[in-house]
Amino acid sequence: MIALKIQDLSKNFGSTEVLKKINVEIEEGNFLVLLGPSGCGKSTLLNIIAGLETIDEGEVFIDDYNVSKVEPKDRNIAMVFQSYALYPSMNVKENITFGLKQSKTPKDKIEEQLKKISSFLKVNELLNRKPSQLSGGQRQRVAIGRALVREPRIFLFDEPLSNLDAKLRVEMRREIKILHQKLKTTVVYVTHDQTEAMSLGTKIAIMNHGVIQQSDTPKNIYNKPQNVFVADFIGSPPMNLTEGKLTKEGNNFYFVPNEANETNKIPLKNYDFVKPINENNKEVLFGIRPEHIFHKKTNENDFEVKMKSELNEYIGHEQIVTFNYFNQEILGKFSSTIEMGTNKEVNLYFDLTQVSLFDKNTSQRI
Amino acid sequence: MSVNNTITSYKQLEERSKITNLLLRWFLYFILILFAFYFIFPLYVMIVTSFKTMEEIRQGTLLTWPSQLNFESWAVAWGGRGYGAGDTFLRPYFWNSIKMVVPAVIFSTFIGAMTGYVLTKWRFKGDRWIFLFLLFGCFIPFQAILLPMARTLGVLGISNSILGLVVVHSIYGIPFTTLFFRNYYVSIPDELIKAARIDGAGFFKIFFKILLPISAPIIVVTVIWQFTQIWNDFLFGATFSFGKAAPIQVALNNMVLSSTSVKEYNVDMASSIIAGFPTLIVYVLAGKYFIRGLTSGAVKG
Numbered sequence: 001m002i003a004l005k006i007q008d009l010s011k012n013f014g015s016t017e018v019l020k021k022i023n024v025e026i027e028e029g030n031f032l033v034l035l036g037p038s039g040c041g042k043s044t045l046l047n048i049i050a051g052l053e054t055i056d057e058g059e060v061f062i063d064d065y066n067v068s069k070v071e072p073k074d075r076n077i078a079m080v081f082q083s084y085a086l087y088p089s090m091n092v093k094e095n096i097t098f099g100l101k102q103s104k105t106p107k108d109k110i111e112e113q114l115k116k117i118s119s120f121l122k123v124n125e126l127l128n129r130k131p132s133q134l135s136g137g138q139r140q141r142v143a144i145g146r147a148l149v150r151e152p153r154i155f156l157f158d159e160p161l162s163n164l165d166a167k168l169r170v171e172m173r174r175e176i177k178i179l180h181q182k183l184k185t186t187v188v189y190v191t192h193d194q195t196e197a198m199s200l201g202t203k204i205a206i207m208n209h210g211v212i213q214q215s216d217t218p219k220n221i222y223n224k225p226q227n228v229f230v231a232d233f234i235g236s237p238p239m240n241l242t243e244g245k246l247t248k249e250g251n252n253f254y255f256v257p258n259e260a261n262e263t264n265k266i267p268l269k270n271y272d273f274v275k276p277i278n279e280n281n282k283e284v285l286f287g288i289r290p291e292h293i294f295h296k297k298t299n300e301n302d303f304e305v306k307m308k309s310e311l312n313e314y315i316g317h318e319q320i321v322t323f324n325y326f327n328q329e330i331l332g333k334f335s336s337t338i339e340m341g342t343n344k345e346v347n348l349y350f351d352l353t354q355v356s357l358f359d360k361n362t363s364q365r366i
Numbered sequence: 367m368s369v370n371n372t373i374t375s376y377k378q379l380e381e382r383s384k385i386t387n388l389l390l391r392w393f394l395y396f397i398l399i400l401f402a403f404y405f406i407f408p409l410y411v412m413i414v415t416s417f418k419t420m421e422e423i424r425q426g427t428l429l430t431w432p433s434q435l436n437f438e439s440w441a442v443a444w445g446g447r448g449y450g451a452g453d454t455f456l457r458p459y460f461w462n463s464i465k466m467v468v469p470a471v472i473f474s475t476f477i478g479a480m481t482g483y484v485l486t487k488w489r490f491k492g493d494r495w496i497f498l499f500l501l502f503g504c505f506i507p508f509q510a511i512l513l514p515m516a517r518t519l520g521v522l523g524i525s526n527s528i529l530g531l532v533v534v535h536s537i538y539g540i541p542f543t544t545l546f547f548r549n550y551y552v553s554i555p556d557e558l559i560k561a562a563r564i565d566g567a568g569f570f571k572i573f574f575k576i577l578l579p580i581s582a583p584i585i586v587v588t589v590i591w592q593f594t595q596i597w598n599d600f601l602f603g604a605t606f607s608f609g610k611a612a613p614i615q616v617a618l619n620n621m622v623l624s625s626t627s628v629k630e631y632n633v634d635m636a637s638s639i640i641a642g643f644p645t646l647i648v649y650v651l652a653g654k655y656f657i658r659g660l661t662s663g664a665v666k667g
Contacts, residue, residue, distance in 0.1 A: 047560070050560070050564060052560050052563065052564075072560075072563050072564045073563065073564060073565065073566035077564065078564065079560070079561065079564050081557040081560065081561060082557070083555045083557050085555060085557035085558045085560065085561040086561075087558065087561075087562070087575075087576050088558075088579075088580045089576070089579030089580050098562075098565050098567070099564070099565035099566055102565055102566035102567055102571070103566050146561075146565075150565075158557075
């Protein structure tokens with residue numbers, strides 16, 4: 001069953017188009033992450049789903065019902081905010097039960113719900129405290145509790161972890177994942193952090209400039225980016241994009257980097273093209289992730305290259321090495337036990353089963 | 367330079383900066399004491415004079431302590447001498463002012479809070495313009511609105527009444543109170559209002575249950591500001607009221623300027639202190655919140 005459907009949705013703030021013809025669907029029980037740089041419209045989209053912003057064009061359906069003109073409180077949703085947005089003058093108990101009181105829920109039902117939620121989230125001890133007396137993680141938990149208590153059809157999370165410190169963020173991320181596994185409620189989650197998106201989402205929609213760039217499983221987003229933006233946005237460091245030409249010899253395609261000659265062409269016989277290419281010498285970007293560059297041959301399809309290392313960044317368990325590849329930068333990621341050195345010619349191997357090709361003019365995957 | 371040399375020069379520098387700091391500190395205290403004295407001096411003269419008899423004042427000893435504490439001038443200032451016509455004293459006008467200031471402060475503060483709430487949390491098309499026009503109200507000089515306001519009060523049938531003054535001060539205060547509350551509410555995250563809307567709270571519920579309980583600092587600032595403005599106002603009081611409906615500042619003026627024979631400095635001083643006393647009380651009671659309210663803004667959720 002489709003829990004949430006967004007159809008041809010557009011939104012303007014004055015003359016700026018914030019969202020342009022957005023179409024998304026989520027199956028019930030799924031975890032959709034809206035991922036993108038700040039200002040891409042992801043939070044606006046979430047606010048529209050919640051009913052906190054008006055729609056200029058298009059429709060929002062929850063459980064196949066058009067809720068475009070329904071009040072936030074009647075949409076069967078609950079939301080967790082970045083700043084937690086706990087009511088400062090109320091204690092934890094009042095914060096959690098505020099919504100139930102507004103909907104005139106009977107007192108014993110409220111008590112029962114409160115008990116259930118507070119023991120589930122381990123906030124029993126905190127019920128009489130004010131938000132200002134709570135730590136970041138506790139506030140986050142209370143905010144989630146306030147959302148849970150409404151027993152919503154859809155959970156909306158607006159960058160809920162970005163106010164926490166790094167360690168707590170990882171912890172709370174796990175808790176949200178566990179929560180989703182237990183409750184199996186549909187979730188829409190907004191973040192700009194790709195690790196969060198990858199680890200939490202069953203589906204990720206990457207947004208930029210109000211347009212969904214790619215909406216897919218985390219695996220496909222990572223391995224088969226639809227365009228240059230996605231390739232460059234996901235991964236740390238991001239995918240290497242080398243400029244060059246796509247040449248055709250018989251039925252075989254080769255990639256020749258700019259400034260390289262024919263002898264350095266990379267064979268692409270296993271590459272899965274989106275649609276057949278007829279052009280010769282097409283200008284393309286050759287994409288390979290830093291971790292798909294090896295220091296020794298592991299597979300017969302690996303392609304050997306000679307590159308000069310220029311910079312070595314040591315980060316504990318791994319090292320990121322910058323190479324000069326025909327005067328273009330290529331970054332490789334290796335275990336830190338391997339001796340790479342700087343300003344040294346190194347023999348390296350590209351894993352050609354893991355590469356992506358993009359049209360240089362349209363920036364789309366080919 | 368060798369290491370040893372460096373150490374001695376550091377020592378010299380430390381010595382020198384110690385002396386400079388000490389001198390600067392003493393200089394600072396000297397200036398501060400001078401200013402404190404300068405500001406407290408008139409108050410001292412007022413208090414001392416109010417307890418003196420007229421004979422003592424006539425001797426010209428402005429600064430000396432009164433030979434004995436004489437409360438008579440205070441009694442006269444507050445309750446008069448007890449003879450009929452022409453005896454002006456502050457008591458009835460003091461209550462006039464109270465009856466004027468309390469509703470006017472409450473009303474203008476409440477309207478300002480509401481307007482500030484709407485202008486920040488329920489944005490609408492053109493809200494910036496409305497705020498701009500309201501701000502404009504802060505810069506209109508009192509004198510400019512005297513005539514139109516007199517006419518309006520006349521039409522409403524509340525000229526020369528305390529109610530009229532309440533209306534004038536409330537309206538005139540709204541731009542200021544709105545400015546205060548708008549600036550305070552702007553710093554409160556909008557997410558708080560969004561969360562409350564999802565929880566099913568409406569316009570008034572959000573205002574009374576969520577925002578007003580965290581507005582204490584700015585309410586204090588606004589109340590002090592409005593109380594001082596309205597209590598100390600002379601122009602509106604003098605223009606829109608006379609006789610029995612006058613507020614205390616007008617009565618004070620009448621007392622001091624229209625005494626028939628001799629100037630009774632002791633009574634004048636006592637009257638002035640009485641007229642200024644309520645604002646003083648408000649500052650003493652709420653002063654620390656005033657500073658806190660002015661400097662703090664953000665409420666961390």
